[in-house]
Amino acid sequence: MGTLEKSPDCQICAFKSLMFNSLKQDQLSKINTCKEQFHFGKGELVCREGDPINAIIYVHAGLIKLHKRISENQSQIISIAKPFDFVGLISVFSKTNYFYSITAIEDSSICFIAKDCFIREIASNGQFALDILTRMSKTNDDVLEAKFALSSKNLRGRIAHILLDFANNIYKSNEFELPVSRREMAELIDMRMENVIRVMSEFRQDGIIKINGHIIEITNPNMLQKISDMG
Amino acid sequence: MGTLEKSPDCQICAFKSLMFNSLKQDQLSKINTCKEQFHFGKGELVCREGDPINAIIYVHAGLIKLHKRISENQSQIISIAKPFDFVGLISVFSKTNYFYSITAIEDSSICFIAKDCFIREIASNGQFALDILTRMSKTNDDVLEAKFALSSKNLRGRIAHILLDFANNIYKSNEFELPVSRREMAELIDMRMENVIRVMSEFRQDGIIKINGHIIEITNPNMLQKISDMG
DNA sequence: CGCGGCTTTGATGTTCATCAAGTAAAGTGG
């Protein structure tokens, strides 16, 4: 269930400027009183498909996946959320229950901000509302882009795309430890595990990446980018 | 470029309750002063990829498609918007320019609400902001669902899905005139035109639908639903 | 030591894109 953490005051949270920069001190302290921060170990379930949505989730640290069972032995990963990301923002205004589960794929600190508190703040602070709208707009763009990448790229292109995504957007480094299994990679970009392995092996043989278990090093990012664009 | 229409006052617009129900009379009349309604004939371009986003688009009547060139001889249709839909809401807060073109696929009346006017109204009316957030949230859910349908269904399933979508969500009837060509059908659900035709012919031979040019009648909706779910 | 999960590689089959060719429908100019 995750363990309650002593959470930093929102006012001194290092990340506050990215999130709440249009909230004044007193508004920020209101938010502060209706949030709780939890720690989740790698693999731990944060919430289950069908649970009621009572809070906005903010990823303080770590990495979590949003996923959905689609049959007995098949899942799909909808997206991966990283620090600074809001989760649930997509659906809190249109749904009462989660249509996906959330699981930590790295040790994570997750902030829960009570839904009514959040909504009250939006209703009373127009600038904050605009910030949230902007944030949501970006999220939607991301979904569209992911849809586009899936439908327009072949297997090699998709693998290249996601490896670059990990390197550039999540770890900001060409060497990183994949937080997901081969199977989860497949679930994320709509492939089969065997083909994920095959394509990555090809990239290794072509000298584009080095593989050591879950440690990946991208040795030829330009080529990878080209494959992503071409595919 | 579309022709300016005498537009109804927002206050008496038959659809206002669905859109602007949290705006008071004076706020509504402010919106009213910064909107213009245009008529676009079938096939007419509403805006072009790259154009600056100056307004929120509201579909008063008709049907429009959002589409994007992806290569010399390939386009992709991102979505189809119907009456009551906002367009641009997705991107107006995160982008300055359209990343898609918009074309009328039926004779349409389109309302343009000036962006700054709209934003000013959000900032000063918390309840209106929440309405917009809800609307945007729904749009995002739709995109996710479309992504899901694409990645999890085979060709037959995708055709079944989109035919049911036209019947249930757009025309509210099992008999309707397809507003798109076979090629556009393909662009909408990531197939090739030849296969759209093949699959639809199969459905016709199996007695699931009747085809008369662009007129489609779904004679066995249950079977079609089953194909959509199974595929 | 042996079991189960994750990974890897090879062989085979299915689905779908592509190519090619032809028909119908619809616009265009004389």
Next chain:
DNA sequence: CCACTTTACTTGATGAACATCAAAGCCGCG
């Protein structure tokens, strides 16, 4: 109104991309 062109639609044949099936290696864990 008719030849002419163009555009949309349709069907069949072929090949490429990818899923599926099968089997074995690796590794941590009881």
